[in-house]
Amino acid sequence: MRTDTTFKRAFNDMIDIIRTFDLGAELPSENALRTQLGVSRTTVRKVLAGMSARGIIISEAHKRIIGERPRQQERYPKEQTLAISEQVETSFMEWMMRGDACAGTEINETELARKFGVATTIIREFLNRFQKYGLIEKRQNAGWVFKGFTASFALELFEIREMFEMRSARLFAALPDRSPVWKQIQSMRAAHLELLADIDARFQDFSELDSRFHRLITTVAPNRFIESFQDVITMVFHYHYQWNKRDERARNEVAIREHLALIEALESRNIVLIDRACRLHLTSARETLLHSIA
Amino acid sequence: MRTDTTFKRAFNDMIDIIRTFDLGAELPSENALRTQLGVSRTTVRKVLAGMSARGIIISEAHKRIIGERPRQQERYPKEQTLAISEQVETSFMEWMMRGDACAGTEINETELARKFGVATTIIREFLNRFQKYGLIEKRQNAGWVFKGFTASFALELFEIREMFEMRSARLFAALPDRSPVWKQIQSMRAAHLELLADIDARFQDFSELDSRFHRLITTVAPNRFIESFQDVITMVFHYHYQWNKRDERARNEVAIREHLALIEALESRNIVLIDRACRLHLTSARETLLHSIA
DNA sequence: CCCCCGTTTTTTATACATAAGAAACATATG
DNA sequence: CATATGTTTCTTATGTATAAAAAACGGGGG
The missing domain is CATH 1.20.120.530 (GntR ligand-binding domain-like)
Known part of the structure; x- marks a missing residue:
C-alpha cells in the first residue's frame, strides 16, 4: 500500500509555518495552506486533523487557532518523508558507488527488491527511469546490466x-x-x-x-x-x-x-x-x- | 499474467528455419536453435513440443526429424508476437499523433490503461521510459502532462x-x-x-x-x-x-x-x-x- | 570432460488489489 | 455569489500473485 510520506512531509512543513505565527493566532484557510504546502487539500486536512489531535491547533467555530507551539521533536524523521521510489534511488546509488558493482555486473530485479526491502514494481520503475543516465542497459526478458562508472x-x-x-x-x-x-x-x-x-x-x-x-x-x-x-x-x-x-x-x-x-x-x-x-x-x-x- | 509472445515469435521464426531444411532432415540441437532463435532453451523446447504436437516434427530416439513442411497459415498473427509493452507503445503513439491530444493535455494512467485494455503497471512503465522523448512531463503525485508535438x-x-x-x-x-x-x-x-x-x-x-x-x-x-x-x-x-x-x-x-x-x-x-x-x-x-x- | 537433454529453481512480465492523495462535488456561511 | 469547509469519487503509489521465460542443475552418452 501507498506510504504516507506526502502527509508527513506536509506535517513537518506545517510546523515551520505555524512557528511564524503567534500563539492564539488564526490560521489561514485550507486552500491558502494548500498552496503554501504544495499538496492537495485532502492532505492539508489530514495535517490539520493530526495537529488538532495533538493540541497544537484548536478548532473553534469556523476557525482554527494555534493552541500550542509545536516542538521540533514532533517532526517526522526525514526518512519517513521520502517516497519509496526516492529511497530506492539512494539505496541503488549507494549499492553502485560503494563498489558492490563493477562493469558488466548483472542487475537482478528480484534480488534488488529483496536487498532494498521493496516491491519489485518499484525497482522496475526505478530502473526504467534510471536508464537515461547511461549506466545501465536492458536486455530483453533478462534483466539489466550495469555498464560501470568507468x-x-x-x-x-x-x-x-x-x-x-x-x-x-x-x-x-x-x-x-x-x-x-x-x-x-x-x-x-x-x-x-x-x-x-x-x-x-x-x-x-x-x-x-x-x-x-x-x-x-x-x-x-x-x-x-x-x-x-x-x-x-x-x-x-x-x-x-x-x-x-x-x-x-x-x-x-x-x-x-x-x-x-x-x-x-x-x-x-x-x-x-x-x-x-x-x-x-x-x-x-x-x-x-x-x-x-x- | 505474462503473455507468451516470446514463444509465438520463436514459433514463427522456427517455421522459417525449418523451411530451410529438407523433409526428413535432422534438426540442430536445442542449444544451437537457442542461439539461432535468440531465446532461452526453455522456449525452444516449448516450440519443439508445439511442433511435435502438430506433426511438423517427429521425435525419435535422441533425434528430431522434420515430418511435415509447416504451412504459413500455422504462424501466429503478428499482434500476438508483440509484448504488451510494445503494443502499448503503438497505441500511445496513435493516440498522441491522431490528435486526440493537444499541448497541455493531462495524461491519466488509469484512463489510458482502460482505453488500451492493459494493466496500469504497464502504462506507468511505458510513461517512465517515454519520458526521455521530451514529450511528456511528470507531476508529483498527479499524473503526467503531454507537452505537445509542437x-x-x-x-x-x-x-x-x-x-x-x-x-x-x-x-x-x-x-x-x-x-x-x-x-x-x-x-x-x-x-x-x-x-x-x-x-x-x-x-x-x-x-x-x-x-x-x-x-x-x-x-x-x-x-x-x-x-x-x-x-x-x-x-x-x-x-x-x-x-x-x-x-x-x-x-x-x-x-x-x-x-x-x-x-x-x-x-x-x-x-x-x-x-x-x-x-x-x-x-x-x-x-x-x-x-x-x- | 564436453555436449545433449530432462528437471528444478529463479526471474521477469503482467495483472490485480488497496491505502494515500488529488480532484470534483456539495453544502454552508458571511 | 464568493469563499471555506465537509463529502464523495477518482487516481496514483506501492504491494502481492502468477504464468511465461530464463537460468541453473544433473545425469548420460560420446
Missing part, C-alpha cells in the same frame, strides 16, 4: 557537456543588457564569493551551488534535452563525490575560482574569453572526475 | 541533432583510409541509389534507411548519449510521418539526394564541404518537419 562513461558525459555548455555560454555574448539573467549572474558571483570566504567550513555546500550555476547558464536558451541532460550531470556529481571525498576541499575551491573566472568572462561579452574560461573549467572538471575514478 | 519541440530537437550530427560528420575528415566505415558508406550510397531508382514504388522504405544512415554517421565515435538521442529522432520520424503522409514521396526524394551529397562530402574529407552538406540536409529536414506540424 572512464569512458566520464569521457562521453563530458563530450556532451562541453557541447551543451559552450553553446549556452556563447549565447551570453549576445544577451541584451536588460536581460534579467545578468542580475542572477551577479548574485551567483556573490554566492561563490561567500562560499569561498568560508571555504574551510562550508566546502560541502559547493555541490549544490555548482548544479545551480550550470543550470543558470543553460537557461538563457531553454532546451528540454539540454535540461534533461543536466539531471544526468547533477546525479553523477552528487552521488559520485558523495563516495569519493578525496581532496574535496581543494577540488571545490579550484572549481569556485573557475566559476568566478567564467562569470567574469560572461560579463565581458567577449566570445573568445567566454570560450576560453568555459573550456578551461570543463577540462579541469573532467580531469578531476577521471582522476577520482581511476 | 514547433518548439521540433526546434529543440533539431538544435541538439545539429550539434551531434555535425560533430560526427566532422570526424570523418580525419578518418583513416583503412577504416571499415568507408565500406559501409559505400553500401549506404548504393542503397540510396537503388531506392532512388525505384522511388515511385518504394518511397516508404526511406524512413528506415534514413535512420540507419544517421546512425552510421554517429558510430564513428560512439557516445552512449548521442546514440540514445538517435532513438528520439527515430521515434519522432517513424511515428510522426506515419500520420502525416503529405508530400511523402517528394520529401523523401529530396532527403535521399541530400544524403547522397553528404556522402560525397564525407568522402572528400574536406571539412568545409562536409559542414555545408550536413547543415544543408539538417536545415531542410527541420523545415520539412516544421512545415508538417503547422
Whole structure:
C-alpha cells in the first residue's frame, strides 16, 4: 500500500509555518495552506486533523487557532518523508558507488527488491527511469546490466557537456543588457564569493551551488534535452563525490575560482574569453572526475 | 499474467528455419536453435513440443526429424508476437499523433490503461521510459502532462541533432583510409541509389534507411548519449510521418539526394564541404518537419 | 570432460488489489 | 455569489500473485 510520506512531509512543513505565527493566532484557510504546502487539500486536512489531535491547533467555530507551539521533536524523521521510489534511488546509488558493482555486473530485479526491502514494481520503475543516465542497459526478458562508472562513461558525459555548455555560454555574448539573467549572474558571483570566504567550513555546500550555476547558464536558451541532460550531470556529481571525498576541499575551491573566472568572462561579452574560461573549467572538471575514478 | 509472445515469435521464426531444411532432415540441437532463435532453451523446447504436437516434427530416439513442411497459415498473427509493452507503445503513439491530444493535455494512467485494455503497471512503465522523448512531463503525485508535438519541440530537437550530427560528420575528415566505415558508406550510397531508382514504388522504405544512415554517421565515435538521442529522432520520424503522409514521396526524394551529397562530402574529407552538406540536409529536414506540424 | 537433454529453481512480465492523495462535488456561511 | 469547509469519487503509489521465460542443475552418452 501507498506510504504516507506526502502527509508527513506536509506535517513537518506545517510546523515551520505555524512557528511564524503567534500563539492564539488564526490560521489561514485550507486552500491558502494548500498552496503554501504544495499538496492537495485532502492532505492539508489530514495535517490539520493530526495537529488538532495533538493540541497544537484548536478548532473553534469556523476557525482554527494555534493552541500550542509545536516542538521540533514532533517532526517526522526525514526518512519517513521520502517516497519509496526516492529511497530506492539512494539505496541503488549507494549499492553502485560503494563498489558492490563493477562493469558488466548483472542487475537482478528480484534480488534488488529483496536487498532494498521493496516491491519489485518499484525497482522496475526505478530502473526504467534510471536508464537515461547511461549506466545501465536492458536486455530483453533478462534483466539489466550495469555498464560501470568507468572512464569512458566520464569521457562521453563530458563530450556532451562541453557541447551543451559552450553553446549556452556563447549565447551570453549576445544577451541584451536588460536581460534579467545578468542580475542572477551577479548574485551567483556573490554566492561563490561567500562560499569561498568560508571555504574551510562550508566546502560541502559547493555541490549544490555548482548544479545551480550550470543550470543558470543553460537557461538563457531553454532546451528540454539540454535540461534533461543536466539531471544526468547533477546525479553523477552528487552521488559520485558523495563516495569519493578525496581532496574535496581543494577540488571545490579550484572549481569556485573557475566559476568566478567564467562569470567574469560572461560579463565581458567577449566570445573568445567566454570560450576560453568555459573550456578551461570543463577540462579541469573532467580531469578531476577521471582522476577520482581511476 | 505474462503473455507468451516470446514463444509465438520463436514459433514463427522456427517455421522459417525449418523451411530451410529438407523433409526428413535432422534438426540442430536445442542449444544451437537457442542461439539461432535468440531465446532461452526453455522456449525452444516449448516450440519443439508445439511442433511435435502438430506433426511438423517427429521425435525419435535422441533425434528430431522434420515430418511435415509447416504451412504459413500455422504462424501466429503478428499482434500476438508483440509484448504488451510494445503494443502499448503503438497505441500511445496513435493516440498522441491522431490528435486526440493537444499541448497541455493531462495524461491519466488509469484512463489510458482502460482505453488500451492493459494493466496500469504497464502504462506507468511505458510513461517512465517515454519520458526521455521530451514529450511528456511528470507531476508529483498527479499524473503526467503531454507537452505537445509542437514547433518548439521540433526546434529543440533539431538544435541538439545539429550539434551531434555535425560533430560526427566532422570526424570523418580525419578518418583513416583503412577504416571499415568507408565500406559501409559505400553500401549506404548504393542503397540510396537503388531506392532512388525505384522511388515511385518504394518511397516508404526511406524512413528506415534514413535512420540507419544517421546512425552510421554517429558510430564513428560512439557516445552512449548521442546514440540514445538517435532513438528520439527515430521515434519522432517513424511515428510522426506515419500520420502525416503529405508530400511523402517528394520529401523523401529530396532527403535521399541530400544524403547522397553528404556522402560525397564525407568522402572528400574536406571539412568545409562536409559542414555545408550536413547543415544543408539538417536545415531542410527541420523545415520539412516544421512545415508538417503547422 | 564436453555436449545433449530432462528437471528444478529463479526471474521477469503482467495483472490485480488497496491505502494515500488529488480532484470534483456539495453544502454552508458571511 | 464568493469563499471555506465537509463529502464523495477518482487516481496514483506501492504491494502481492502468477504464468511465461530464463537460468541453473544433473545425469548420460560420446
